[in-house]
Structure formats: C-alpha cells, structure tokens
Amino acid sequence: MWNSRRLVLAHLWFAFASFGTALPLGEWQMFIRSPLHPWISDPEWYYRSVTAHGTTMAYVFPTLVAMGFGYFVTEHALRRPMVGLRWAWLGFALVVVGTIAAIVPVALGRASVLYTFYPPLIGHPSYYIGVVLVVVGSWVWVALMSINMYRWKRDNPGAPVPFPMFATVAGSYLWAWTAVGAALELLFQIIPVALGWRSTIDAGLARVFFSWTLHAIVYFWLMPAYIAYYTIVPRAIGGRLFSDTMGRIAFILFLIVAMPIGIHHAFEDPQVGSGFKYLHSVFTALVTLPTSLTVFTICASVEIAGRLRGGKGVLGWLKALPWRNPVMLGVALSFVMLGFGGAGGLINMSYPLNATVHNTQWITGHFHLIFGGAIVIMYFVIAYDIWPHLTGRTLDSFGLMRAQLWTWFIGMIVLTFPWHWVGILGMPRRMAFYDYADPAIAAQAASVTMSVGGGAILVLSGVLFLVVLVRGQTAPQTEPAAYRFSVAVRPPRALPAALNGFGLWLGLMVALTIVNYGFPIAHSLATPGTAVPVVEVGERW
Amino acid sequence: MSHLSTSDEGADRGERTERRWATAAVMILALMVVVATFAALYHGAMPQSRVETADPRTLHLGGEFIESNLGSALEPDGSVTVRAIGQQYSFTPSCILVPTDTPVTFRATSADVVHGFLIDGTNINLMLVPGYVSSLGARFDAPGERLMPCHEFCSVGHEGMWGRIQIIDKAAFARMAADQRRLSCVE
Amino acid sequence: MVTRETIASFRNPWFTASVGITAAIAIVSAIVGFVWLPLQHPGERFKGVWDAICSAAGLVRNAASGTQIVRAHYLTTSVEIDPQMLRGASAESIGRGATLALRCTMCHGARGLSQADTPNLAGEYPVTIYKELVDFKTGARVSAVMAPLVADLSDADMRDLAAYYAYLPRVSVPEPAAGEPPRIVASGAPLRGIAPCGACHGEVDSKASAAWLEGQPAVYLRTQLEAFSTGARHNDIGAQMRNIARQMTATEISAASEFYAGRP
Numbered sequence: 001m002w003n004s005r006r007l008v009l010a011h012l013w014f015a016f017a018s019f020g021t022a023l024p025l026g027e028w029q030m031f032i033r034s035p036l037h038p039w040i041s042d043p044e045w046y047y048r049s050v051t052a053h054g055t056t057m058a059y060v061f062p063t064l065v066a067m068g069f070g071y072f073v074t075e076h077a078l079r080r081p082m083v084g085l086r087w088a089w090l091g092f093a094l095v096v097v098g099t100i101a102a103i104v105p106v107a108l109g110r111a112s113v114l115y116t117f118y119p120p121l122i123g124h125p126s127y128y129i130g131v132v133l134v135v136v137g138s139w140v141w142v143a144l145m146s147i148n149m150y151r152w153k154r155d156n157p158g159a160p161v162p163f164p165m166f167a168t169v170a171g172s173y174l175w176a177w178t179a180v181g182a183a184l185e186l187l188f189q190i191i192p193v194a195l196g197w198r199s200t201i202d203a204g205l206a207r208v209f210f211s212w213t214l215h216a217i218v219y220f221w222l223m224p225a226y227i228a229y230y231t232i233v234p235r236a237i238g239g240r241l242f243s244d245t246m247g248r249i250a251f252i253l254f255l256i257v258a259m260p261i262g263i264h265h266a267f268e269d270p271q272v273g274s275g276f277k278y279l280h281s282v283f284t285a286l287v288t289l290p291t292s293l294t295v296f297t298i299c300a301s302v303e304i305a306g307r308l309r310g311g312k313g314v315l316g317w318l319k320a321l322p323w324r325n326p327v328m329l330g331v332a333l334s335f336v337m338l339g340f341g342g343a344g345g346l347i348n349m350s351y352p353l354n355a356t357v358h359n360t361q362w363i364t365g366h367f368h369l370i371f372g373g374a375i376v377i378m379y380f381v382i383a384y385d386i387w388p389h390l391t392g393r394t395l396d397s398f399g400l401m402r403a404q405l406w407t408w409f410i411g412m413i414v415l416t417f418p419w420h421w422v423g424i425l426g427m428p429r430r431m432a433f434y435d436y437a438d439p440a441i442a443a444q445a446a447s448v449t450m451s452v453g454g455g456a457i458l459v460l461s462g463v464l465f466l467v468v469l470v471r472g473q474t475a476p477q478t479e480p481a482a483y484r485f486s487v488a489v490r491p492p493r494a495l496p497a498a499l500n501g502f503g504l505w506l507g508l509m510v511a512l513t514i515v516n517y518g519f520p521i522a523h524s525l526a527t528p529g530t531a532v533p534v535v536e537v538g539e540r541w
Numbered sequence: 542m543s544h545l546s547t548s549d550e551g552a553d554r555g556e557r558t559e560r561r562w563a564t565a566a567v568m569i570l571a572l573m574v575v576v577a578t579f580a581a582l583y584h585g586a587m588p589q590s591r592v593e594t595a596d597p598r599t600l601h602l603g604g605e606f607i608e609s610n611l612g613s614a615l616e617p618d619g620s621v622t623v624r625a626i627g628q629q630y631s632f633t634p635s636c637i638l639v640p641t642d643t644p645v646t647f648r649a650t651s652a653d654v655v656h657g658f659l660i661d662g663t664n665i666n667l668m669l670v671p672g673y674v675s676s677l678g679a680r681f682d683a684p685g686e687r688l689m690p691c692h693e694f695c696s697v698g699h700e701g702m703w704g705r706i707q708i709i710d711k712a713a714f715a716r717m718a719a720d721q722r723r724l725s726c727v728e
Numbered sequence: 729m730v731t732r733e734t735i736a737s738f739r740n741p742w743f744t745a746s747v748g749i750t751a752a753i754a755i756v757s758a759i760v761g762f763v764w765l766p767l768q769h770p771g772e773r774f775k776g777v778w779d780a781i782c783s784a785a786g787l788v789r790n791a792a793s794g795t796q797i798v799r800a801h802y803l804t805t806s807v808e809i810d811p812q813m814l815r816g817a818s819a820e821s822i823g824r825g826a827t828l829a830l831r832c833t834m835c836h837g838a839r840g841l842s843q844a845d846t847p848n849l850a851g852e853y854p855v856t857i858y859k860e861l862v863d864f865k866t867g868a869r870v871s872a873v874m875a876p877l878v879a880d881l882s883d884a885d886m887r888d889l890a891a892y893y894a895y896l897p898r899v900s901v902p903e904p905a906a907g908e909p910p911r912i913v914a915s916g917a918p919l920r921g922i923a924p925c926g927a928c929h930g931e932v933d934s935k936a937s938a939a940w941l942e943g944q945p946a947v948y949l950r951t952q953l954e955a956f957s958t959g960a961r962h963n964d965i966g967a968q969m970r971n972i973a974r975q976m977t978a979t980e981i982s983a984a985s986e987f988y989a990g991r992p
Contacts, residue, residue, distance in 0.1 A: 039915040043924060044697045044932050114694050120671060121654050121696055160730050199812045203655060204670050246559060256750070267588055268668045270650075270675040273786025274588045274769075278761025281577065282753065285570045292566035296559060350577035352586035355664040359657050359692035426661035428692035431700035431918075438919045440661075440688055490552060492729065498742035500730045507736075508750055515754055520786055527788055532597050532671040533810050535629075535654050537696055537933060578760060585770045590780075591789040598808050601965050608967050609800035629935055630923035631971040644771065652966050674790075678771050688919070697933045701916040701923025722798045728974060 002075040004082045009390045010092060011068030012383060015061050016469065018099065022056035023462040025049045027455040030415075034452045035436045035445040043432035047112040050430065052103060054115030057372075059134055060099050062221040065379050066175070067091070067141040069224045070168045072386055073231075074145065076483045077164040078152045084144045091144070094137030102130025110538035114430070116214070117190060119206045122534045125194035128186050135179050145172040153501075160495045163244050164231040164485045170251040171223030173506060174216060177513070178259055181212025193534045200531035204271030205524040211262035212517060219258035219287075221371055225378035226251075229298045229331065232385050234486035236327035239305025242297045244488035248499045250297070253290040256508045257283055260516035267354050271530075276520055277351060283516065284349040291342060298331070304489065326401040330381035333409040334374045341370030344420065362423025365416045372458075373412040377405060380465055389483050393475040400468050407461035415454030418447035585678060586664065593674035595650045600626060606650060612723035613638050613645075615715070620644040627656035627669040627691060630698035634725035637689065637706040640714035641681050648676045657692030660706055668693060681708045803868045805963045807859045811936040814854040817891030825892025828885055831877065840896045845947040847939075851898030853930075854890035856939040860963075861886040869963040899943035901990035910983040912976065920975040925984065937965070946989035953981045 029049050032040050040046055074082045082088070104126065105111040111123030149161060149169045161169075185206050192198045234241045241247065263280035266272050303317055311317025322328050344366040347353045357363060387395045422444045427434070436445040498504055524530070581587045600606040606626050612634050613623045621643050626633050628651065639645050649658055651669040658667040658675070667675040691702035707726045717724055738744050766772070766780040774780040783789050829840070832849070836842050840850030849857060863869035865878045865886075881889075908914075916922035926932035930940045941949065955961035956973035964970060976984070 039911075041909075041914050042932060043700055043915075043927070047694070047697060047699075050694075112697070118655055118694060121694075158730050158732075199810070202672065204673050207655075207670065242555065243559065256746075266668075268666050268675075270589060270668065270670055270673040271592055271786070273592060273784045274590045274766060275758070275762035275781070275784030276786065277588050278578075278765060279754070279757045282574055282757040282761075285574045286753070288570050289563075289566055293563060296562045300555065300559070346573065350573065350580075351588055352577055352580040352584065352664070355586065355666045358666045359659065359668075426659070426688070426690075428657065428659060428690040430692075430694040431690075432697075433700050433915065433918070435917075435919045440919065489555075495730045496742055497731050497733055498735050498740065498746075501735065504735050504743060504746065508746060512750065512754070523786060527594070529596065530594055530672040533653075533812070535696070535811055578765070581765060582768055587765060587769055590766050590769045590772050591783050591791070592786045593790045594788055598810065601804060602806065602808065605797060607797065607800075608804060610798045614798075626966055628966050628968055630927060631921050631968055633967045633971060635921050635971040635975075646771065696927070698916070698923030698927030701918050701921065701927070703919050703921050705921075727971075 002081060003085060004071045004075050004088070005390055005392075007085065007088055007092065008068045008072045008386075011064045011071070012390070014092075014096060014099075015064035015068065016383070016466065018056045018064070019061045020462055020466050022053045022061065024459055025053040026057075027452075027459050029053065030448075030452050030455045033431065033433050034448045036449060036452060039433040044109060044112055046432035047114070047430075048106060048109050051112050051114050052106045055102060055106065055131070056099075058115050058217070059102075059131055060095070062224075062375075062379075063134060063138050064095060065382075066171065066220065066224050067095070067138060069227070069382055069386075070141060070145055070172060072390075073164045073168045073227070074148045076389075077162040077168075077231075077485055078148065080152070082144070083148050083151055087140055088144055091137040091140030094140065095134050098130045098133025098135075098137060100130070101133060102127050105130075105538075108538075112537055117185070117206070117210065119190055119193070119201045120203050120532050120535050121537050122190065122194050122201075123537050125191060128191050128194055132183065132186050132191070135183060139176055139179070142172040142176040145169050160492050160500055162485070163241075163247055163488075164227060166248055166500070167223070167227045167230065167251045169502065170255045170505075171220060171227070173502060173509075174223070174255050174258055175220040177506075177509060178213050178216035178220060181209045181214075181262070181517075184212075185209035199534055201534055202524065202531045204269070204530055205521070207266060207269060208263070208272065208517070208520055208524060211265045212259075212513075213262070214265050215262040215284075216258040218367070218371060219254050222375050223254075224382060225334065225375045226254075226294060228378050228382050228385075229294060229334075230301075231485040232382065233298065233327055233331045234301040234305065235484055236385060237302065237305040237322050237325055239301055239308060239486075240489045241486045242300035242304065242489060244490075244492050245495070245499065246293055246297050250290040250293045252499070252505050253293075254287070255502070255505050256512060257287045257290075259509055260512040261287060263516070263520070264349055264354070267351050268358050271524065272520055276516065279516055281350050283512070288342070288346065288349075291338075295335070295338075298335075301486070302328075302331070324398065324402070326384050326398060326405060327381055329402055330377055330384075330405050333405060334377045334381075337369055337373035337377070337409070337412060341366060341374055345370065357423055359429050360423035361427045361429055362420050364429055365419030365423055368419065369412060369416040373409070373416065377408050377412075380405065380408065383465075383469065386483070387469065387472045388478065388480045391472050391475075392477055392479070393472060394478045395468070395472040395475065397468050397471055400464060400471075404461050404464035404468060407457050407464065411454050411457030411461055413454070415451050415458060418450040418454075422447045589676045591676075593676070594672060595674050597650070597652050597671040600650065600652050605648070608633060610723060612725040613714075613718075614723055615718040620646065621714075623647045625649040625658075626652050627658060627695075627702075628652040629654065629695055630691075630702040632658075632689065632691070632702070632704040634727050635704050636726035636728075637704065638714070638717075638724045638726040639681055639706065639708050640711040641684055641708055642711050643680065643714075645679045645681065646676060647679065648674060650674045654695050655693055656695050656702070657690075659690055659692045661688045661690070663687070666692075684708045684710055802962055803866060805859065805863050805868045805965055806866050807862050807937075807965075809855065809859070809936050809965065813936070814858055814887060814890055814894075817854065817887075817894070821888045821891045822895050823892075824885075825888035825890070825895075828881070828889050829892055832889075835873075840893050841899050842945065845945045847944050847948050848899050849893040850896035852893050852940055853934065853937075854887075854894040855937045857890040857893050858886050859937045861889065863963040869961065898940070901943045909987050910980070912980040913984050913987050917975065917980075922972050922975055925988075941988040943990055944988055946985040949985035949988055950981055953985065957981075 105124035111127035113123045261284040306317030309320040311320030651671040656669040689704035762784045766784040835846045864874040928935035928938040956969045
C-alpha cells in the first residue's frame with residue numbers, strides 16, 4: 001500500500017489545470033498577431049499573455065509533472081512508502097503559493113516582462129518572489145528524491161538502485177543545480193531592484209546567470225518523458241528494455257553535459273567572450289549523445305516487443321506492434337517530433353547557423369515542437385498510464401486517448417512547421433502585431449495563418465485530454481494490479497558502482513560548471529560600471 | 542517469454558550494434574563541431590572577439606555614440622564603420638546606408654533595455670545589451686534594401702521597432718562620403 | 729550485484745574515462761576557442777597570444793576611439809535621464825515650485841492649464857518638465873519666448889517647478905476621449921518604425937521624459953511634431969522623436985494632434 005497517491009494526484013491536477021489555462025492563451029496570442037485579426041488596440045495585453053503563458057508552461061506545469069511523477073516513481077520503484085510525505089506537501093504548497101504570487105501581478109499587467117525576465121525591464125516584485133517560491137518548493141522535492149534513494153541504498157546494500165529511481169534522482173540533481181543560475185539572478189539582482197533597494201542592474205550578468213538555467217531547464221522538462229521512454233513504454237507494449245546500463249549512462253550524461261552549455265543562448269550577446277561561446281557550443285554538441293543513445297535503446301526495446309508479438313523481417317515487426325495502445329502511439333509520435341525538433345536544435349547549437357535564426361520565429365517554432373510536442377505528448381502518456389493507480393478507477397477511453405494524441409501531434413506539426421519557415425523568412429519574435437499588407441513581409445502571412453489552425457487543433461486536443469482525465473475521476477472503481485516498470489532484457493549482473501551513485505557525476509557537473517561559467521561570472525562581477533538604470537514596466541498614470 | 546532468447550550470441554550482437562550506433566553518433570557530432578569550426582574560419586562567421594562597455598545613460602552626452610557620430614563612416618583604409626543605437630522604440634539612424642563590396646563593421650549599443658538587431662536575409666544578428674557594445678563584421682554583395690527589425694522584447698512598443706538598411710553601389714557611397722562624414726539614408 | 733570498487737580512483741575505469749574524456753574535450757576546445765580562432769578572426773589585431781586569449785575570455789577591451797568623433801553643429805540635450813529621478817518630491821519643493829510658477833501663469837495658466845496654444849503643464853510628468861526647462865536654458869531646445877524666462881533658473885528651481893506642476897491635477901479630456909484613436913496613435917506604423925504613441929506617452933506605458941499628451945492644444949502638438957520631422961526641434965535623446973515624426977504624414981500628424989487635444 002502506498003501513501004503518496006493523493007500527493008501525486010494533487011501535483012498532476014494542478015499541473016494540468018495550469019496547462020489547460022495557459023494553452024488557450026497561447027492560441028489567442030497566435031490568432032491576435034496573425035493576419036486573421038486586426039492589430040490589437042493595446043499591445044500590452046499581448047505581452048501580458050506571453051508572460052502568463054510562458055511562466056505557466058515553463059515554470060509551473062513541467063515542474064509539477066516532474067515532482068508528481070517523481071513521487072510516484074519513489075514509491076513504486078523502491079516498493080516502499082515514501083519518506084518525508086509531510087515535507088512533500090510543504091513543497092507542493094510552496095509551488096501553489098508561488099504560482100499565485102507570480103500570476104496575480106502578471107494578470108494585472110504589472111509584470112509583463114516575459115518568462116525570461118529580461119532586466120533592466122523590471123516588473124512587480126511579487127512576480128519574481130512567486131517564481132522563487134516555485135523553485136524552492138521543487139528543491140524540497142529534490143531533497144526528498146535524494147533522501148529516499150539513499151535510505152533505500154542503506155537498507156539494500158550491494159543492490160542496484162532500481163533504474164526508474166536512478167533516472168529520477170539524476171533528473172532532480174540536474175534541476176537543483178541548473179536552477180541555481182536563475183535563483184542567483186532573481187535573489188541577488190532582480191528582486192533587490194524590484195523592491196526598490198537598488199536602482200541599477202547589470203543586464204549582461206543577469207543574462208549570463210539566466211543562460212545557466214535556460215538550457216538545462218529544458219532537460220529537466222525532458223526527464224519525465226525520457227524516464228517514461230525507458231521505464232514505462234517497454235512494459236506497456238509488452239516488451240523489455242534493451243539495456244539498463246545504457247539507460248543509466250544516458251541519464252548520467254545528461255546530468256554532466258546538460259548544464260554547462262547555456263551560453264549557446266547568448267551567442268549574439270556582447271558581454272560574453274568568444275572563447276566561452278565556442279566552449280559551450282562544443283559541449284552542446286556532446287549533449288546530443290544521450291539522446292542518440294536513447295533513440296537506439298528505445299527503438300531496440302520497441303523492436304523486442306514487436307518480435308515478441310510475432311513480427312518478422314527487417315521492418316515487419318513494426319506492423320506487429322500494439323498500435324491501438326495509447327502508449328505505443330504516443331512514443332511513436334513523440335519520436336517523430338523529437339527527430340524534427342532535435343534537428344532544429346542541431347542547427348541552433350553552432351554559432352554560424354545560429355546567427356541565421358536567432359530570435360526569429362524559428363526559435364519559437366523549435367521549442368514548441370520539441371518541448372510542446374515531443375515532451376508534452378509523453379506527459380499525456382504518463383498520465384494515461386498511471387491514472388488508474390492514482391484514482392483507483394478505470395481509465396479505458398482508449399479511443400479518446402488515441403484521438404487526443406493524434407490531434408496533439410497533428411496540431412503541433414501544423415503549428416510549428418510553418419512557424420519554422422517564417423523564422424527562416426526573418427520574422428522577428430515577440431511582436432504583438434505585424435503589417436502583413438506590406439510587400440516586404442506579405443509572404444509570411446500564409447504560414448502564420450496555418451499556425452493559427454494548428455494551434456486551434458491543439459486547444460481541442462487539450463480539451464480532450466482533460467476530458468479523459470475527468471472521466472477517469474468519475475469512472476467505476478477498480479483495484480489495479482501492482483504497478484510495474486519495465487524490466488531489462490538482461491538484468492544487470494555486475495553493475496559498476498559508478499553507475500549506482502552520483503558522487504563522481506555531480507563532481508564532474510560542478511567542475512564543468514566552474515570551467516564553463518566561473519570566469520564569465522567572476523569577471524562580470526569584477527568589472528565596474530556595467531550596471532544600468534532599471535526600467536519599470538506596468539507604470540500607468 | 543518462451544521465445545525471448547537471452548542467449549549470449551544474441552546479446553553480443555545487440556551490444557555490438559549498440560556500440561556501432563554510439564560510435565556513429567560520436568563521429569557525427571564530432572563532424573558537426575569540425576564543420577562549425579571551419580565555417581567560422583573560412584566564412585568569418587565568428588562572434589565578436591572583444592567585450593566592450595558603454596554607459597547607456599551618457600551615450601548622447603559624449604563618446605562614440607553621440608547622435609552626430611552615428612551612421613556610416615568611411616575609414617581611411619576603405620572599410621566602413623556603422624555606428625547605431627537601439628532605444629525604445631527605434632534605431633538611430635533609422636535607415637542605415639552601406640556600400641557593396643566593402644568590409645563593414647557594425648558597432649551598436651542600447652540606450653535603455655535589451656534590444657535585438659537583425660538585418661533580414663543576412664546573418665547579421667546581434668543582441669544590444671545596455672552597458673555593452675556589440676560589434677560584427679559583414680560584407681554586402683549586391684545593392685538593395687532590407688528590413689532591420691528589433692527581434693527582442695523591449696517592452697510594449699517592440700512591435701513598432703523596425704529600421705531599414707540600404708545597400709548602394711560602392712562608388713555612389715564614396716561620392717556621398719566626400720561631402721559628409723557620417724552617412725545614413727534618413728530623409 | 730553492484731561491484732565494490734572505489735569510484736574516485738584512477739584504477740576505476742569509469743572514473744578515469746569520464747574525467748579524462750571531459751578534460752580532454754575541455755582542453756582541446758579551449759585551445760581552439762581561446763587561441764586558434766581568435767587569432768584567425770578577420771579584422772582583429774591582437775598584441776600577441778595572451779591578448780587574444782584575454783579578449784576571447786571576455787576581459788573588457790574597449791577599442792581606441794579610432795576615427796575622430798563628429799560633433800553636431802547644433803546643441804543636443806545635456807540631460808542624463810534616470811527613470812527613477814524626480815520621484816517623491818517633498819512638500820517644500822512643491823511649495824517653492826508654486827512660487828516660481830507665478831511667473832509662468834501668463835502663458836501656461838493659473839493652475840497650469842493654458843488658455844492659449846502653449847502646453848498645459850498641470851499633471852505633466854516631472855521628468856518631462858525638468859528636461860525641457862534644462863534644454864531651453866542650454867539652447868538644446870530653441871524658443872525665443874522661453875529662453876529669457878529660464879535663464880536665471882537654477883537646477884534646484886527647475887526640479888521644484890517640475891514637482892509643482894506634476895502635483896497639479898490634469899486637464900480632463902471630454903469622455904469618450906475623442907472617440908476611437910486614429911490608427912497612427914493606437915497602433916503606430918510598424919514598418920515605418922513608429923510604435924503606438926501610448927507605449928511611451930503613458931496610456932500603455934510611460935518612458936521617462938516622454939510627455940503626457942492628453943489635453944494638450946492641437947496646435948502645439950502639431951507644431952512640435954512638424955519641428956521634429958524637419959529637425960528644427962532636436963532635443964529628443966537619440967533622435968527618437970525625430971525618427972518617428974519624419975515618417976508621419978501630414979494627415980497623421982493632424983489626426984494625432986486632434987486626438988490628443990480631445991476634439992473629435
């Protein structure tokens with residue numbers, strides 16, 4: 001019997017409720033700035049929506065999914081009640097309070113600074129304090145993941161940590177460390193000026209701190225999806241995980257190399273030396289490796305399932321796969337989007353190509369495809385898979401689930417492919433309206449209109465998703481069998497100690513951070529005269 | 542599970558395939574790094590190699606970015622230096638003039654908040670961060686006119702921040718430069 | 729099942745391989761990124777390898793001024809704007825300003841509400857008032873009327889005047905404020921580089937030193953926009969109003985002026 005059921009359900013419901021609120025905002029934004037709508041009379045509304053949509057989708061929604069899923073894994077992979085349940089509820093409360101503290105000023109138009117903050121633009125302090133509270137709540141989760149794993153290790157000496165837990169803890173350490181960058185920016189730079197204690201801020205240094213967080217946060221978002229690839233998909237489709245060892249290595253690689261590569265978000269910035277830009281781009285190339293390993297391992301695992309079901313031939317096993325199973329459909333659609341989104345990422349990672357697309361709509365299209373597409377579709381899959389275990393009720397609207405997954409995929413493709421294209425045409429980001437009548441940009445109109453259509457399909461898909469979950473809350477009660485994660489083809493015989501713990505990998509992560517970020521930050525702090533006046537937003541007389 | 546063979550031969554084949562895949566992945570990404578490095582070298586596609594500072598509060602009072610010193614300057618060695626500022630919500634000069642077939646260096650900074658600087662159809666793509674000077678070298682092959690939007694959120698007037706750049710024949714530019722020390726196509 | 733070797737030891741292949749590979753990649757990339765590439769940078773002249781490394785690391789290297797700086801043949805504003813300036817004026821300052829303002833009432837009205845085509849000063853942003861006074865005094869903004877009147881104002885006087893006028897209640901524009909704003913005011917003209925007026929002038933957001941325009945005489949607004957468009961008025965920092973006014977048509981200038989003045 002496990003005791004974190006309500007905890008996990010609370011996290012996931014709040015996550016999906018916030019997702020459900022932010023999703024239509026996104027489509028409204030797309031519509032407002034498209035040729036289908038006249039120029040909005042007060043552009044501030046648009047930027048307010050962008051701030052709300054970004055803050056919710058980047059800081060609230062994925063954090064809660066990771067936390068909830070992490071608690072689920074803790075109890076079901078370690079097969080014992082979670083330690084620290086009360087602390088977990090405290091962490092959840094901090095996230096909820098933080099979300100409210102952040103969203104209220106945004107909703108009132110006092111913090112239209114976008115989720116990337118962008119000092120010297122400064123909004124109401126409650127916004128930033130809210131974000132800090134959300135992060136602190138998530139750090140409680142990190143501590144609990146670690147404590148639970150180490151207690152289990154102590155009680156099971158010499159035994160390999162179950163892979164789902166190992167991966168979850170890796171993800172939590174990654175998050176804790178990457179959040180430090182934005183935390184430093186918020187605590188030591190932004191909040192003091194938002195509260196009026198100082199009136200100048202070093203915008204360049206703030207951007208460097210933010211870049212520390214900005215890249216690895218996407219790997220934090222990705223963790224639940226990748227954990228699901230390895231630990232849910234093979235079991236759900238009746239197969240086996242091809243390699244437990246390779247899985248551990250992939251997550252270890254993420255832990256080390258996801259972090260110290262953020263300056264590829266600052267390739268065009270003037271405050272960072274070119275040597276560090278190069279260093280970061282090389283390590284960014286490295287972070288493609290764990291994804292390539294994952295693609296192999298998961299495809300192999302899926303092939304095992306296909307062959308176990310009687311599939312034959314080089315590709316014939318594909319037909320034998322359980323396509324009517326939402327998990328199978330979800331992972332396949334996810335991999336298609338991962339392929340395209342990942343290719344876009346390869347373009348962004350080197351300076352010469354990055355300069356062609358930086359801050360054009362290509363970038364926005366890219367992260368919607370890879371995060372909103374490949375990753376979020378796996379969040380849906382996770383929810384569908386564990387929901388009966390959370391609610392104690394059946395979840396069998398399989399037709400609806402498949403329709404929801406297909407509409408999410410189709411909507412995402414229709415939304416983001418034209419979006420990438422207008423980026424290549426040079427459409428700049430984050431404008432409340434565009435003059436499509438002018439021949440210079442008229443060519444962009446058709447693509448933007450197509451994206452509006454894609455977004456509408458996504459809203460429909462989001463509604464379907466919530467319908468499925470709500471149905472799951474009101475369905476007849478059931479006793480699901482004990483939850484099982486996937487099993488490796490060959491359980492690890494002699495697992496190297498290095499793949500069962502984190503000391504070495506955390507050491508490398510911190511060392512690389514010092515090498516890649518230490519000097520830029522230290523020298524920026526030491527350089528006088530780069531603090532500039534704060535520009536407050538949301539002031540109206 | 543009866544026909545799931547965990548025979549060593551099958552496992553070894555699987556591991557070999559996995560190793561080959563991992564090796565291929567590493568080689569591909571090494572190749573990408575090498576290609577990016579050589580593109581940097583042979584097309585001069587490199588970020589600026591210096592960090593320079595400038596105080597946004599006093600840009601208009603003295604120094605390189607006062608308004609009369611902005612615009613395109615023909616240097617003694619034949620190259621052109623373009624100086625510009627970004628501010629809420631326009632660039633100055635709002636129309637930049639450059640010649641063809643000449644090394645051009647853009648030098649720009651922000652007078653207030655973070656702005657972007659993008660010349661449509663080119664790789665000239667910069668962030669303007671107040672407190673720092675951005676610079677980039679470029680070369681234009683053919684005459685024409687291009688849009689020059691700000692591509693970073695700079696608060697509520699961002700959607701109105703579009704400049705232009707005109708590329709004119711090198712000789713025509715030189716004739717104009719004989720009369721004026723700082724050129725632009727602002728009317 | 730888990731092997732028992734020490735992890736942090738060079739005898740552990742995992743340790744050696746991971747630390748070794750990471751260090752090797754970092755060192756090779758550093759050599760390429762901090763030494764080789766900077767030395768190949770076209771158009772850069774470094775004084776040796778160490779200079780190139782320092783520059784690539786991001787140490788501040790402000791370029792020598794090179795070409796001479798071209799000065800304008802007219803005066804530009806000398807005011808350094810800080811968005812936080814002139815906030816929280818004291819009652820004494822407002823009182824002193826009230827006294828100084830007695831000499832302004834002939835043109836600008838008893839309560840800062842003008843009967844003529846001079847601007848209403850009541851409720852204007854203090855930074856705007858202060859800056860314009862300084863600019864009149866230095867000659868950055870040319871006015872035969874204002875110049876002698878500000879000649880003997882000290883900096884503190886100008887701050888006091890700004891505080892006083894900011895404190896006065898604004899003119900109330902007849903509701904609904906001249907109906908729907910014309911397109912140039914509400915949305916600007918993006919591809920001509922014109923943002924909505926309200927983005928700086930207060931209805932949407934306020935930029936320090938940009939004036940509150942509602943209720944200003946239409947004639948005044950029109951003449952100022954025309955002056956910006958020809959460059960006759962040039963005290964706007966970084967030519968930001970000149971950039972805008974130059975791109976406005978005469979119709980748009982009229983429409984904007986009429987709108988803000990409150991007449992339909």
